[in-house]
Amino acid sequence: MIIPATEADGSHIQDITARAGVFNQEEIDCVGEIWEEYLSTGSEGCGYHFIVERDGDQVLGFACYGPRDLATGVYDLYWIAVDPNSRRSGAGRRLLTASEEAVRKTGGRMLIAETSGTLHYESTRKFYLDMGYTAEATIKDFYTEGDDLVIFTKRV
Numbered sequence: 001m002i003i004p005a006t007e008a009d010g011s012h013i014q015d016i017t018a019r020a021g022v023f024n025q026e027e028i029d030c031v032g033e034i035w036e037e038y039l040s041t042g043s044e045g046c047g048y049h050f051i052v053e054r055d056g057d058q059v060l061g062f063a064c065y066g067p068r069d070l071a072t073g074v075y076d077l078y079w080i081a082v083d084p085n086s087r088r089s090g091a092g093r094r095l096l097t098a099s100e101e102a103v104r105k106t107g108g109r110m111l112i113a114e115t116s117g118t119l120h121y122e123s124t125r126k127f128y129l130d131m132g133y134t135a136e137a138t139i140k141d142f143y144t145e146g147d148d149l150v151i152f153t154k155r156v
Contacts (some may be wrong), residue, residue: 138150
């Protein structure tokens, strides 16, 4: 079941982020920072919307999305991660689909997902392509030398 994240989900979200195997410490810390902002100001105050997929008390994964500043109807997918023990269960697909549906319901027209161009993120890029996203742009050496930014979009 996919639902809006609650305060009790914070430790699960942090744990999933840390164990995902793709995020560095700065990225893990960033998830914690925006989670705290989400808790303190609410999604309307900060613009971040966290959703989780639950199986009973277990959080299988989460996604975070929100409106892009200075653009009408455009949203960013900030984070999506699935517990390593729940991979290949469809949780990522369900979370991304739920994010797209939520964006559509608010009048959004486009969702943007940005990721790394390294070999480590090859399965992530394939996931977005398989979900109907278009690789719109690549900015060479964006994150560091040899680590490109790949920007995916989908009209919802």
